[in-house]
Structures are given as C-alpha cells and as structure tokens.
Amino acid sequence: MNLKELARKLDLSPTTVSRALNGYPEVNEATRERVAAAARKYNYQPNTRAIRLATGRAMAVGHVIPVATRHEIVNPVFADFIAGAGEVYSRNGYDLLLSVVPDDDEERAYRELKSRGTVDGVIVHSPRMQDERIPLLHDLGIPFVVHGRATDSARPYPWVDVNNRRAFQRATEFLLDLGHRRIALLNGLEFMDFAIRRRAGYEAALAAHGITPDPAIMAAEEMTETCGHRLGVALLSAPNPPTAFLVSSMIMGLGLRRAIEERGLRMGRDVSVIIHDDELSYLRNGDDVPIFTATRSSVREAGRQAAAMLIGLIRGEAGAPRELLMEAELIIGQSTGPHRG
Amino acid sequence: MNLKELARKLDLSPTTVSRALNGYPEVNEATRERVAAAARKYNYQPNTRAIRLATGRAMAVGHVIPVATRHEIVNPVFADFIAGAGEVYSRNGYDLLLSVVPDDDEERAYRELKSRGTVDGVIVHSPRMQDERIPLLHDLGIPFVVHGRATDSARPYPWVDVNNRRAFQRATEFLLDLGHRRIALLNGLEFMDFAIRRRAGYEAALAAHGITPDPAIMAAEEMTETCGHRLGVALLSAPNPPTAFLVSSMIMGLGLRRAIEERGLRMGRDVSVIIHDDELSYLRNGDDVPIFTATRSSVREAGRQAAAMLIGLIRGEAGAPRELLMEAELIIGQSTGPHRG
DNA sequence: ATCACATTTCAAACCGCTTTGGATTGGGAC
DNA sequence: GTCCCAATCCAAAGCGGTTTGAAATGTGAT
Numbered sequence A, B: 001m002n003l004k005e006l007a008r009k010l011d012l013s014p015t016t017v018s019r020a021l022n023g024y025p026e027v028n029e030a031t032r033e034r035v036a037a038a039a040r041k042y043n044y045q046p047n048t049r050a051i052r053l054a055t056g057r058a059m060a061v062g063h064v065i066p067v068a069t070r071h072e073i074v075n076p077v078f079a080d081f082i083a084g085a086g087e088v089y090s091r092n093g094y095d096l097l098l099s100v101v102p103d104d105d106e107e108r109a110y111r112e113l114k115s116r117g118t119v120d121g122v123i124v125h126s127p128r129m130q131d132e133r134i135p136l137l138h139d140l141g142i143p144f145v146v147h148g149r150a151t152d153s154a155r156p157y158p159w160v161d162v163n164n165r166r167a168f169q170r171a172t173e174f175l176l177d178l179g180h181r182r183i184a185l186l187n188g189l190e191f192m193d194f195a196i197r198r199r200a201g202y203e204a205a206l207a208a209h210g211i212t213p214d215p216a217i218m219a220a221e222e223m224t225e226t227c228g229h230r231l232g233v234a235l236l237s238a239p240n241p242p243t244a245f246l247v248s249s250m251i252m253g254l255g256l257r258r259a260i261e262e263r264g265l266r267m268g269r270d271v272s273v274i275i276h277d278d279e280l281s282y283l284r285n286g287d288d289v290p291i292f293t294a295t296r297s298s299v300r301e302a303g304r305q306a307a308a309m310l311i312g313l314i315r316g317e318a319g320a321p322r323e324l325l326m327e328a329e330l331i332i333g334q335s336t337g338p339h340r341g
Numbered sequence C: 001a002t003c004a005c006a007t008t009t010c011a012a013a014c015c016g017c018t019t020t021g022g023a024t025t026g027g028g029a030c
Numbered sequence D: 001g002t003c004c005c006a007a008t009c010c011a012a013a014g015c016g017g018t019t020t021g022a023a024a025t026g027t028g029a030t
Helices: A003-010 A014-021 A029-041 A048-055 A078-091 A103-115 A133-140 A164-177 A193-208 A225-237 A250-262 A299-314 B003-010 B014-021 B029-041 B048-055 B078-091 B103-116 B133-140 B164-177 B193-208 B225-237 B250-262 B299-314
Strands: A060-067 A095-102 A121-124 A144-147 A159-162 A183-187 A218-220 A244-247 A272-277 A293-296 A323-326 A329-331 B060-067 B095-102 B121-124 B144-147 B159-162 B183-187 B218-220 B244-247 B272-277 B293-296 B323-326 B329-331
Touching: A003 A014, A003 A029, A014 A029, A048 B048, A060 A078, A060 A103, A060 A299, A060 B078, A078 A095, A078 A299, A078 B060, A078 B078, A078 B095, A095 A103, A095 B078, A103 A133, A121 A133, A121 A299, A144 A299, A159 A164, A159 A299, A164 A183, A164 A193, A164 A244, A164 A272, A164 A293, A164 A329, A183 A193, A183 A225, A193 A218, A225 A244, A225 A250, A244 A250, A250 A272, A250 B250, A299 A323, B003 B014, B003 B029, B014 B029, B060 B078, B060 B103, B060 B299, B078 B095, B078 B299, B095 B103, B103 B133, B121 B133, B121 B299, B144 B299, B159 B164, B159 B299, B164 B183, B164 B193, B164 B244, B164 B272, B164 B293, B164 B329, B183 B193, B183 B225, B193 B218, B225 B244, B225 B250, B244 B250, B250 B272, B299 B323
Parallel strands: A060 A095, A060 A121, A121 A144, A144 A159, A159 A323, A183 A218, A183 A244, A244 A272, A272 A293, B060 B095, B060 B121, B121 B144, B144 B159, B159 B323, B183 B218, B183 B244, B244 B272, B272 B293
Antiparallel strands: A095 B095, A293 A329, B293 B329
C-alpha cells in the first residue's frame, strides 16, 4: 500500500493524505481522522526511501567505528553506548547506521557519508588528542557530537564526556586518605584523550599531597585482562611495589586481581584497587555489593545524551546545550582498605 | 555535484552518464572513459537516497538488537560479530542498520522494516528455541540469516552457527580423560538455543562414560562475572563439590576463577576449568599462552560468514550454501589438569 | 447580492537517480 | 543504392513521497 493507492481509496489527492498524516494544519479535522483510520486499516507505512529523497533528509545517524588494522580491537564500550543511543534514535524516527571502517580509511568514510547523503549527522568515537576528525567534520558541515573530548581543538565542538580528570583525582585522594602513598596507575593508551585526563587527575591529587609521580609505577597499555595481569605481575614483583592501584577499566582490573591473588595477596586487604566502571551491562561491578571500589559512570547514559544532543543539532534547535560533562560517582567497594604499614 | 550537472558538463544525457558509470554495455568505451574522468575530477558521488528510490533496493542490512526490558543486557558478542559483518557489508556496498528494540516489540520492528523498505535483509541474533521470528520473517519474505539455530523450526532457514554440541562434548571428554568424574556445567540461560546444545553435548559425553548428569552441579544463568562467581562459591562449598567446571563464557569463567581463588584453591591444579572462548577482541584468552583451556570459535568470523551468506541471499544467488556449521577448536591452556584423587 | 478572506483541497513540479522505448548513425550484406 | 543491424545515444517515464501555487468552497461583513 502506497500513498497514491491510499489516496484513491479515500477519494482524496495524495497531497491531502500526505498532509493529514504529517500533521499539517491546512486539512479538515474530519478528513484527517478519516485518513488516519484508513492508514491504520490498510497498515499504510510511508516508504522510507521516498521520504528521504523528497525531503533531502537521511533520517539516519552514522556511527563510524574505526577498527584498528593492526590489533583489531573493538572498543568494549561500543555495545552499551550504542544501545543507549539507539533508544533515543528510534524514539525520534532516526535510523542508526554503523560503518565499520579500517582506521586508516576514516577520512574517506566521512567524506562519502557526506557526499552521498547517507546520514544527517555522526557520532565520533574514541577521540584522540588533536583529533583530525573534528576539523574535517567542521569543514564538511556534518552535524556531529564527540563521545569524549579532544584536547587542543582549535574551534569549539559539541561533546558528551565524563569528568575523567575529577574522577581520577577523587579516587587518588581517596587512596591517599587511606594512607596509601605508593599508588600505581594502570591507564589506557595515552593517545586516547580520556587517558590523558585521567592521568592529569591522578597527578594533580598526588601533587597536592607533595608526592612526585613515579613513572615506574605508571603504565599506559591496552585495557585488556591480560595487560592488567601482566602489569600487575611486573609491578608487584618489583622492588618497592605499590600498595594501591588505580585502573582505567574493569576488564583490566580483573587481570590485575588475578595477578594479586596469584601472589597470595588479598585485594582490599593487602593491595587496594580502584577501577573505572562504565556500567557495561554484561560486566556489572557486583550485583548489590560492588566488587571493586570504582569511579562509576554509565556509558549507556552517555549514549542517550549524545544521541539527544545530535538530534537537537540536526534539527537546528537553537539554545540547546552543546557540551555535557557527566560526573562520575565514587563507589566504595571491597577492593580498598587502609594502608598497612 | 549531481548526475544532471555532470551530464551537462559532459554534454551528454543523464542516461548515458548513468550507464557509463554503472558499466552498462551500450556505451562507447571512449565516452565511458571521458565520463569516468569527469566523475573523478568533480568528485561525483551518486546520491544514495535517489539510487535507493529508483532501484527499489535499500542497499542496507538490518540487525535488530533486542534489549531485554527487564535486565537490560546487551549481548557482549555483538560488538565483535557486527565488526565482522560490517567488513563484508562495506566491501559490498551495503549499509548496516542497527535497530535497538525492546524485546517485547521485536515483531513490530520487523514488520516495519519490511513495509517501509528500509532494509533488504536482516540478521537474527540470539535465537531462542522455537523462535517466533523465523516463521515471521519467512512470512514477510525478508531474506534473513540466523546467527545460531532454533531447534524445532518447521521449515528450513539459513543459519551460521558453531557446533556447540560437539564442542562441549569434546571438552567434557577431555575432562573425563583427565580423570574428572564430577564435572559441573555453568551454562547460559537455557531458553537460548546454544545453551541447550551445549548441555546436550555435555550430557552425551557423560552418558558415554556411564555417568548420570547431576542437576545439583548444573546451572543455567546469565553469563556474567558475578553469576560465575556466585555459582562457583555455591558449588565449591557444597558437599561433594565438583573437581572440574565447564563454563559457557569467558566472563563467567573469570567470576568462577575469583570464587576458586578466594577459597585458596588453584585453578588448573585443584580445580579444572574449561570455558568457551568467542575470541572477543577486548577479552582475549591470553596473549600467547591461553589462560583457560577453551573451546574456541571466532564470533567475528561468524559475523563475516553470516553477512556473506545474507548478501548472497539478497542477490538471489542460487546454489550458495544456506547453512554453515563452524567447528570449535579445543585449546589446551593452564586451567585444566589431572584429577587429584 | 457582492466582495474579501479563511478554509480546504488539488494538480503538478520536484527530489536525483534508473530504465524503458525509441531515435540516430554508420557499416556491411545484398 | 537499398536494407538491415549493431552500436550509441537520448527523451521521458518511472520510483513514492513532499511541497508549491492555484482553485474551489464556504463564511461573514458590507
């Protein structure tokens, strides 16, 4: 059933039917209801392809997912972020278009998205510092929202981010208050913007206590279980090992815990650990009692917020906020305890 | 730059330009090259929306991701499956459309996908046994491929799956050969088809050794870290605890390991564990030496295969295989050892 | 009765491409 | 020289909606 057929059944012009269904004012309330009833009866659904061509809008949002050609890692937070964003898109009639692109081909991907008009806007994932995608998207004139931030961007740009700096600063302070002085940092790779900010927070808290950060107990690696384990083993068996760890992801934290327990130590008693918890749905930090003490911020909620912001931008809604800094909670779990001198 | 403008620049009709670019035979080789050159020069990209309307094809594939309204879990294998599928789509000019849908609303989602013509085909995720989506998609006439299988489907349907039964049968046999007799099964929720098949393999291997499965050491739960931990604690502290575990996912295995180590036991020495490893990119089972002994099968590869099969179906390629059973490898890691009587 | 004006409806153009059904041209067969 | 056919190209009609500009109808004021 298409518009023309429906119009013929109703003995109306396609124009009127279209307007009736789209809520235009210049149509009689009685006819509008007649049209609506018929549309329901015949289960009329306007053809998306036609709407898109006619209106010039794609009614779709793109998420370009760069897949590192070398280590081929898919960011584990994607699934939840997208689940959150997807909710908002479907409520607003937008489709979610996923482009999986080798990371050396991203620029071409964005240009094509623009010139072929497949999407009305995009979400930028995993920003690096001085990310080239931001000026590119500005130039192309595609509405976009960055999940995270890119330090040192020349122009302002819309973003949704967690206050990574504050979170890690608070977490470090918490450990300091427990008496820990030798606090290791297991960070993500530091070309990622969030990793830089977390380190900054960590260093600021140390500095405020007159402690100079020790590069020997600061690592920046891929946030995997095995990396967490390897770093844990190395740091714990070194001379003057840390008594506490600040870890950038739950998965890495699981690896660290493995290293701790292999050495016959107890997490929370012998060694304190704070992780960052993205509240991934398949990796909950405990059901009721948190396993890890954690800085917690829902990445799914970030997805919702970013999607809402992007739709606002696409619709050209003025005055909507263009920046959103989400504060992480500090959740006290069983993985931290006072320093045992 | 659109087709009409390009045609005018070339002093040709849009017809000819279109044909030249799409490789139709009725155009002079010389003009074809002239057209191609101009297209490059002006960076002409045909408008996707127009192509879609004109051809009636959506050039897009849908992945409907049901989000459980209650526990809100996003399947952690999605990200990698989709990364694999996405590679194949982009190579073939298809877009990947993600619909995040509350799981009680899935039927409507599929019907709408059909009647609005947004996609040419879909991938069905996480099939249950007797999955209602399969007859629905058959009726709607949308090409589809199921990732996994649905026991007891009346009609045949295209699928890509791991041989879950064989994998768990082999794993169980391996444990039996090591002398274990009390082998626990930590399975996924058993309305999922793969969980049923894994249990069948487990039970078959036990039966071949004259062992009656003991429901007391068989669990079917959500495959999370905390569930693995909770079940591990419960089973290990029960009278007559198992000496080996067969676990349906790596994440669950991490939780189990935590329970084992909390009790002062060593995995691989005191308790043997075999997990199923989907080779998730962010959750590798060790870098060179596997942490867990595992049945291993790449979910990303499954994504590639399913995508390729679906595109074949959409294109109406006859003779292409409609079913693909991938065998899992048994990888020997450090988490298994002989039974210590 | 007449006119201005708001309300309601419609015909037709348009979005940018594909595709059908000719039209034109040139060369070879007869 | 005529006819046929292959090789090229084109005009126009689509795809299924939206949107513009105009027409038809009804209403109240004059």
